[in-house]
Amino acid sequence: MSKYEELHKLKEEMEKDESLPLKKGATKLVFGVGNTEAKIVCVGEGPGRTEDQRGIPFVGQAGKLLDKLFPLAGLERKEVFITNIVHHRPPENRDPLPEEILAYGKYLDKIIEIIKPKVILTLGRFSMAKFLPNVFISSVHGKRYEVLVGGRSTTIIPMYHPAASLRNGNVLAQEKLDFKNLKNILAELSKPKENIIEAEQTSLI
Ligand code: URA
Numbered sequence: 001m002s003k004y005e006e007l008h009k010l011k012e013e014m015e016k017d018e019s020l021p022l023k024k025g026a027t028k029l030v031f032g033v034g035n036t037e038a039k040i041v042c043v044g045e046g047p048g049r050t051e052d053q054r055g056i057p058f059v060g061q062a063g064k065l066l067d068k069l070f071p072l073a074g075l076e077r078k079e080v081f082i083t084n085i086v087h088h089r090p091p092e093n094r095d096p097l098p099e100e101i102l103a104y105g106k107y108l109d110k111i112i113e114i115i116k117p118k119v120i121l122t123l124g125r126f127s128m129a130k131f132l133p134n135v136f137i138s139s140v141h142g143k144r145y146e147v148l149v150g151g152r153s154t155t156i157i158p159m160y161h162p163a164a165s166l167r168n169g170n171v172l173a174q175e176k177l178d179f180k181n182l183k184n185i186l187a188e189l190s191k192p193k194e195n196i197i198e199a200e201q202t203s204l205i
Pocket residue numbers: 030044045046047048051056057058059060062063084163
């Protein structure tokens with residue numbers, strides 16, 4: 001089965017799952033969208049009003065900003081896969097609760113397991129905390145961390161949430177710098193790894 005087919009099947013499974021705690025108050029499941037062969041998965045917080053109506057993540061004001069930030073990193077939205085830490089809209093856009101994050105987490109884990117991204121870009125402190133617990137976003141934003149995700153070494157890059165940038169001009173300025181620097185991090189990551197065996201052999205000659 002292709003990654004696309006596996007994700008499609010997972011989405012259908014999720015749509016039928018009546019145990020998901022935010023399902024009752026939501027209009028649509030916001031599973032995720034984008035390139036199913038992506039090297040980068042972006043994980044936001046949770047759908048807002050527009051996303052809830054359309055069933056697509058990051059299509060409201062925060063999404064419009066995100067679309068402008070991607071090119072600073074040399075990226076286009078269609079290259080990445082975008083999803084959230086919870087896939088139904090929390091009432092009145094409140095923060096997701098720990099038990100909600102846990103309930104949706106098994107699906108997020110499966111999405112990541114299927115796509116197998118090299119890089120996970122977290123957007124905001126809730127998705128950051130899943131991969132980098134006990135850190136402050138103000139200290140770690142824009143930096144890269146190597147973390148075992150589902151047993152695979154994965155680069156986690158925590159970013160400010162675009163909604164925070166819409167509220168605060170200083171955060172926006174910092175986020176623009178972080179996305180510009182993300183271009184350097186991605187270039188660094190795509191360099192071929194040194195072949196250590198070959199290097200050792202060379203030194204023997
Ligand atoms: N904010 C998020 O975190 N996710 C969305 O999908 C939209 C806004």
